[in-house]
Amino acid sequence: MSSGLVTSRRNRRTPYTDCVEALGVSGFSIVNHTLLPKSFARSVEEDYWHLKEHVQLWDVGCQRQVELRGPDAVLLAQKMTPRDLRSMKPGQCYYTPVIDNHAGLLNDPVLLKRASDWFWFSIADSDVLLWAKALALGMNLDVQVSEPDVWPLAVQGPRAEDLVASVFGDETRSVRYFSFLECDFHGRQLVVARSGYSKQGGFEIYLDDSALGSTLWDTLWEAGADLQVAPGCPNLIERIEAGLLSYG
Structure with missing residues (x-):
């Protein structure tokens, strides 16, 4: 993996960084002194179409x-x-x-x-x-x-609801936009919000135990195998098309 970024202890890894590295992340940005994946093997256009048609996991732990x-x-x-x-x-x-x-x-x-x-x-x-x-x-x-030990993980795309429901239960299907409920995961009550930095529909899961980062990622990844889940990140084409603001 060659990200073009020289990291140090000033730049924080997230509980999901090992997972995105294993899946071939090709670049990072820094947000809130924390790594944010910005590209994978696909082109921005290929990523755009995948996001519009399937489901992606985004490491957005930088959203402190x-x-x-x-x-x-x-x-x-x-x-x-x-x-x-x-x-x-x-x-x-x-x-x-x-x-x-x-x-x-x-x-x-x-x-x-x-x-x-x-x-x-x-x-x-x-x-x-x-x-x-x-x-x-x-x-x-x-x-x-x-600043609590809380690390958001985004599930975005038209199949996001199916993926989240398969892991956290069908009650998540009734969560309204910009609302959340608490769902059990390995004995923790995680906030699961219908929100995210795309217009394709999706959720943000607020993990409140960094030790469970890989477990949460792997659980969603395995559950999404039949949904063509892929790693992703905020897509500039989709963001501009959707009229989403970007400040900071």
Whole structure:
């Protein structure tokens, strides 16, 4: 594997990096100091058609989580975004631009509401963790701000629902867009959200135990054998065609 990238301990591997290397990843980018696969053996056009017709597994562990937890978690979350969060319910995901004190865009994450006092910002590429900690300190808020051991894995494509249902159960078929439920996997309750960086339909699975990374990948890979599953990554042709924004 020749990625054209010299890695060091400053660049974090994900729980799925060994898996994508074994499947022939040919390039990485760096997002949030973490490896993001950017190409495999197929051309971008070949990858586009596979994504449109079948199902892919994407290592998007670089989408780090900024966790807000405590009595003032909702106050801090609302301070970070201009989007009104008052009607947000546990089990929902919101697209929530994060802005600075001059209304400049810092990040455009997806916000997951785990409970009334518990949020995850699933971030793009910038140090939102430091911004959230600074706001919490400056406002003297009763909230814990941290980066938990959570590593998203995306399942994207028109056969994604069949693949996810085969592993996590048919109840996942009823999950609405930008909503999530918790599903058992090896004794862990994983967040399974209907979301992702494509318009082909799919899910993002939030693994909260890095030791299970290869197990989760291999389970989905084996279950997807009859669905022509393949490794993939966000496809530029499909993203532009779908009108998906890319900031950071």
